[in-house]
Amino acid sequence: MxxxxxxxxxxxxxxxxxxxxxxxxxxxxxxxxxxxxxxxxxxxxxxxxxxxxxxxxxxxxxxxxxxxxxxxxxxxxxxxxxxxLLPKVALPEYCGIRVEVPPVPVPDQEDLLERVSNLQLGAAKEETVAREISWGDRVYLDLVVTVGQQPVPLSARVNFPVLIEPELFFPGFAEALIGHKTEDAVDITTHLPMDYEYPAWRGREAIYNVFIRRVCSLQLPPLDEHFPALVGKGSDSDTMMQTIYDEMLAENQLYWQDTVAELLMAKLVPACEFELPEDLIQAEQLSDWERLDHPALREQGLEESLIEQAKTTWMKFRNLREEAYWRTAGALVLRAVAIQEGFSLSSAEWQESLDELAGSFGHQGSEMAAELRQSGELSLLADRLLLERTLRWLVSQAELVYEGQPLSAGASAPP
Incomplete structure (x- = not known):
């Protein structure tokens, strides 16, 4: 070369x-x-x-x-x-990091009943209506929250479904929608808390700018002997509840694994020596805005000046900057570990991951590889997969401790 x-x-x-x-x-x-x-x-x-x-x-x-x-x-x-180029990292000893882990959450009766309620809502027959909004309706909204004409980060939503019930967002929000119809614009006012993360907005008036796209009545299926089969959870109530319990426990196990990984990285990253360029942190924070906020703001047809204000405000939020910093720092450290350990993705691992990702979009792995190569994102995907593998390896090497007692390899904390 x-x-x-x-x-x-x-x-x-x-x-x-x-x-x-x-x-x-x-x-x-x-x-x-x-x-x-x-x-x-x-x-x-x-x-x-x-x-x-x-x-x-x-x-x-x-x-x-x-x-x-x-x-x-x-x-x-x-x-x-x-x-x-990313900066170099001086790594500490990273094998055998001691991590105090929490227990795996166990679904209780309230969790199970809430899941049943969600299944019932998911199986409901939805009918678009021309009447005013009533309690129990499902309403599709465009929404953006503003403070002094400036959009609040992460508040923009497009065609966002909500269930009209008293617990929606904050007291008085659902009540303010009752009686309105499709294509109505509604401004709903509240005040931000005094401990709001952006000091300049603490206690300020916030306006929920709502546009009602569609109002739907819901016909809920009865919770009878046919309901378990309707939602694909067995043939009777006992089987359904056991299936839901098993599914939720498996979800909690995955959440627990993610939590352990976060706890490990919270110990490892501060022990490393590196300097993150401010431009890199800002680039990551801006990338978050372009991915999470910009599309919804643009689709709602906001003026470009307001969209620019939204971007400026996003960059001022300390919590969003901290998230960008830790995500960037974590990736930097994982990459350094992967290099030091000589990790790489084998052809089989790469193909398996690519096929799995492509399948979720209804494509073939070869088709997605061609698209990613053409867009220049193929190397970014390979890098992400390698970092995920490195993190799993670090967790496998860690000393996991629950209530003062070490966990055996591959085990999770008891419920």
Whole structure:
């Protein structure tokens, strides 16, 4: 692989690549077999070259590379790449970390009855009506909460289904919707608590800006002898309740495993030495906004000035910045562990993960691989899968303790 480093400072490299076509022949043939040509072919080959460069040097990117002067000829591939590199990490001893774990939550009678109620609502027959909203209706809303005309982070919803009941959001919210119809716009006012995470808004008036898309009446199925079969939980009530209990306990086991992983990382990350660039934290926080808030704000047709205000406000929230910091720091540490342990995904592991992910979207693994390669996201997916594997390994190496007693390998805390 022929390349020249044109610029290098901590966290940044600019390189010029010149790769003879014979070196690219396997990747070239694979791309042609997938039907890639033109700019898509050039981009796929470029991504392949960059991935090999990064893997050989144990580098990782925190932003998509900036590519320029890309040219594919009969002689080979030429391009320039500006890379934003993740910082290096000094790791402590990470095997045998002692983690005090909580018990696995056990579903109680109230949990089971709530799940039955949710199943009943899920099986209800829904009919769109032109009348005013009444108690027990399911209503589809567009919603955004504003304080002084500024959208509140994570408040935007589009076509959001709610059940009209007294416990909805806060006292008085459901009552304010009663009597309204489809296509009504309703402003519902409340006040933010004095301990609200954004100090400038503590105690301020907040307006729930609601647009009613659709009002539906619900016909709930009776909780009779036919109900278990209707919701796919067996043929009788006892079987249904046992099935629900087993499902909820399994869900709690998975939640417990995630909790243990979080507790482990809460010990490991502060013990490491590294410096996260502020630009990296802000980029992660901005990525969260673009993924979680921006689509709903845009779909509601808000003015661009309000959307920009929403982004600015999002970046000011300390809790959102802290979440971005810890997520970024955790990924950085896991990547360092993976490198030190020499972890990699085998072809079989990679294909299995890709097939599973593609299947959830109704695609074939090969189709998704081609799409991800074309978009430049294939290496990001591989990185995420490797980090997940590394975290599972760290948990398997940890000393898990429940109420002062060590847990045997592979065991979970008792309920």
């Amino acid at each position: 022929a390349f020249e480093i044109l610029e290098q400072v901590p966290g940044h490299q600019t390189l010029q690549f010149e790769i003879p076509l014979p070196e690219l022949q396997p990747q070239y043939d694979e791309c042609l077999a997938q039907g890639l040509n033109g700019s898509a072919l050039e981009l796929a080959l470029t991504q392949s070259v960059l991935l090999a460069y990064l893997q050989e040097r144990h580098y990782a990117l925190w932003a998509a590379p900036h590519l320029s002067e890309l040219q594919l000829t009969e002689q080979g591939l030429e391009f320039r790449a500006a890379l934003q």
